[in-house]
Amino acid sequence: MMTGTLLARIALISALPLLFLPRLPSALAILLMAIAGMLLLWTKIAWLPAAGVALLMLAWMLSAARSTVAAIETASAAPASYSVRIAEVRPDRQQIRVQLVRREGRYLFPPRFAWLSLRNNQQSYCPGERWSMLLSLRPVHAKLNEGEFDAQRFALANHTGVSGRILRQQPESLRCSWRWQRIERDRPVIGALPQGAILMALAFGERAEMSNALRQLLRETGTAHLMAISGMHIALAASCGWLIARAVQLLLPVRYISYLFPLAMSWLFAALYSWLSGSNAPAQRALIALTLWMILRIRGAQLSGWQVWTFCVGGLLLFDPMNVLSESFWLSALAVAILLTWYHWFPLPARCRHGWFWFPVQLFHLQLGMLLLMAPLQVVLFEGISLSALAANMLAIPVITFISVPLILLAMLMPVGSLCAGLWWLADRSVVWLMAALKILPAGWWPFYDAASLALLVWGGLIVWRCALAYAAPVSWMALVLALLVWRWPREEPGWRIDMLDVGQGLSVVIRQGKNALLYDTGPRWENGDAGTRHIIPWLSRKHLNLQHIVLSHRHLDHSGGLDAIVRRWPEVPIRSATLDARHQPCVRGTRWRWGRLNISVLWPLRLSDVSNNNDSCVLSVDDGVTRLLLTGDLEASAERQLVALEKHRLHAAIIQVPHHGSRTSSTPLLLRNVAGQIALASAARYNAWRMPVASVVENYRRAGYRWYDTARSGQLSLCVADGKINVFSLREQIFPRWYHQRFGVKQESR
DSSP states (O other): OOOHHHHHHHHHHHHTHHHHOSSOOOHHHHHHHHHHHHHHHTOOSTTHHHHHHHHHHHHHHHHHHHHHHHHHHHHHHSOEEEEEEEEEEETTTTEEEEEEEEETTEEEEEEEEEEEEOTTOOOOOOTTOEEEEEEEEEEOOOOOOTTSOOHHHHHHHTTOOEEEEEEEEEEEEOOOOHHHHHHHHHHHHHHTSTTHHHHHHHHHOOOTTOOHHHHHHHHHTTOGGGGSOOHHHHHHHHHHHHHHHHHHHTTSOGGGOOTHHHHHHHHHHHHHHHHHTTOOHHHHHHHHHHHHHHHHHHTTOOOOHHHHHHHHHHHHHHHOGGGGGOHHHHHHHHHHHHHHHHHHHSOOOGGGSSSGGGHHHHHHHHHHHHHHHHHHHHHHHHSEEETTHHHHHHHHHHHIIIIIHHHHHHHHHOOSHHHHHHHHHHHHHHHHHHHHHHHHSOOOEEEOOOHHHHHHHHHHHHHHHHHTHHHHOHHHHHHHHHHHHHHHSOOOOSSEEEEEOOOSSSOOEEEEETTEEEEEOOOOEETTEEHIIIIIHHHHHHTTOEEEEEEEOOSOHHHHTTHHHHHHHSTTSOEEESBOOTTSEEOOTTOEEEETTEEEEEEEOSSOBSSOOGGGOOEEEEESSSOEEEEOTTOOHHHHHHHHHHHTTTOOOSEEEOGGGGOTTSOOHHHHHHHOOSEEEEOOOTTOTTOOSOHHHHHHHHHTTOEEEEHHHHSSEEEEEETTEEEEEEIIIIISOOGGGSOTTOOTTOO
C-alpha cells in the first residue's frame, strides 16, 4: 500500500539527481520516462508501482529544472515588455528585485524574479509597486572557483536566474505594499535605537543595515543563525499564536474549547510573521512545513519524528523541486535531522527532561549536540568553526527566543504608537545586553577548511561510541581508523600546478609546488570589496598553501585590487613589481631566481616605471627545464614587438597567459608565432563591458595551433605539469560539471 511517508521518501530520492547531473535530459527523454512510470503504475507486481511513482516524480523534478532553464533562455533571447512587481529595493547596490508577472501580456508561472540595475536611473521605487517595463535581461553567470559560494546555483534555487537593465518604464500602480508602509512607519523609531539593525533583521528580514563588524561578531560567535528569519523564528511565532489561543480558551465555556482553534491561531501568527519578514525562502519553507504538519495533526496521523521530517522534506521538494539546490534548505533539513539523531542516540536521563529547573541542562545538551554534529556543515558553509558558539548560544537563544522576538511580535501587532515605541525600546535593551555579553567572550573563530576530515572525526567518532565498536570489535575499529588516516594523509603531487582563478574581469594566477605558492597578480577591486578578500585568500587557505612570492604585473585595479588584503593576511611575503615602490623588489628584464624546481626569469619591462601602464607589465617566464609558462599581464602590441625583438629565440612556451584578457590591442600574430605554444589561458568576465576576449583574437590563437581556455567560459582553470606532460582541467566542464553551472543563453559577444 502506497503511504504518504513512502511517497515523501520517493520524492526525496527523486530530487537528488538534480544535484549531480552534468546535463539535463531532453524533453523527449523526460516524456518517455513519464510514460514508463504511468505504465508501471498499472502492473500488479509488488514493487513496480513504487518504481512507476519514482519515475513520475523524477520526470516532474527534471521537467521543473528544464522549465527553469527554458525560462532563462526565453527571457534572455531579446528585450521584451514585462509587467513587474517590485519585491525588494537595494539602494546600497543600486538594484531592485522584481517579480516578472507577465511577459508580452502572458502570465508567467511558476513565479520568476530578476535583479535590475538602477545605475543612471533616478526613479525611486518601493516594494509592492507595479510597473510596465521594457527589459533587457541576461542569464545569471557567477564566478566559479573550487570551494567558493556557488552564486549561480543560489540564483536558480531562488528562481532569480536573470538580471538586466530597464530600457523603458511606465507605472501601473505606485502604491507601496502594506508591509513596506509598516516598515516605513516603524523605521524612525527603530533607526534611533542602538541595535536598530538587528531589530530590523528580526522583525522584517531587512539585513542591509547590519555593519560588517556586527556580521563578523555574529559569525565568530556562531549566533548569525538567530538574526536571519528562519524556521526557528516561524516556529516561535506559531508558538506565540498557540499560547494566545490557549489563554483565550481559559475564558470560554468547555463546549467551545477545541484543539483546532490553537492550531489555526498558530498557523495565522506564523503566516503573518513570515509575510512581515519579507517571505524569504527559509520562512516560506518553514510555513509550508508547518502547514503539512498541521494537516497531519488534524487528520490524526500518528507519526514518528523521522516520519514527520521525511514527510515535510519530501513535500517541500515536490512542491518546488528547485529547493534541492538551496543550501539553506539542506542546512535547515539536516539541522532537524541532527537534532532527531542527537535526542534518539544521546538522550538526557529521564529525570532531567522535566521541570523548569532543568532548563539550563536541557539547553546545554541541545547546544552541545548542535555544536558537535553541525560542525562539518559549518566548515562547508563558513570555512571555520566558532569555538565560543556553545557559550554564545547559551546566552543568545534564551534572550532572543523568550525576550527579543516576543517583544518584537507585540510591537508589530500593537496599534498604539507610544506602547509600540516602548516595546521596541525593551526589545532593543535585550539585544544591547546580548551584544555586550557576546563582545566579552574571547575570540573563538578557528579557520578550518577540511570538512571531510572533521566529519570523519566527529560523526564517525559518535557512531563508534554509540555502537560500542571500540569494545565489541577493537581490532576492526583500529584498522578502520588507520585506513581513514592513510586515506586522508597529504600526498606530494608530482610536478607543479598552475591555477588561473576566476576573479571576473581581472587576473590572478597561482603557481604551486607542493604546499608552496607564487601569486601572479591579485585580481580586481570593486566598490564594496576586492578579489583578495573574496576569492584569493580563502582559496589559498582552503588549499593549505604557503604563499612565498607575490608578483604584480602592473598597478591597474583589475590586477592589483586584492593586494592590500593579501598583504594584511601575509605581511612578510615579498612583493615584486615593475613600479617605483620602495616596498617592492624590482621586476625588470634580467631578474632571475630559482624557486624550488622552477626557473623564473623576468623578460619585460626594461626599467621600473612610475606610470605602470599595460606596456609596463612584468612578463615572467616560468619553467622546470622542460615545460615553460609565459605570464604576460596586460602587454599590448607595441611592447610585444619589442619583446619579440629582444627574446626571439627564447620565447617558446607551451603555455601562455593571453595578454590583456584577449583584447584587440594584444596577441599579435608575431607574438603567437614566436611563442609557438600549445595552450592559451585567458582571464575575463563573461559580461564585461569590453566584450573580451574578442572573437577574432580567439580565432587567431586557434589557427596558430593553441587550445583556448578562458575563465568566462570555464571558471577556474587548473593545469598539472609533470615530466613534460600537461593536463588541463576546467572547473565548469570537468572538475565539477553540473547542469546548473552551465552557460545559459550563450551569446557570441558575451564569451
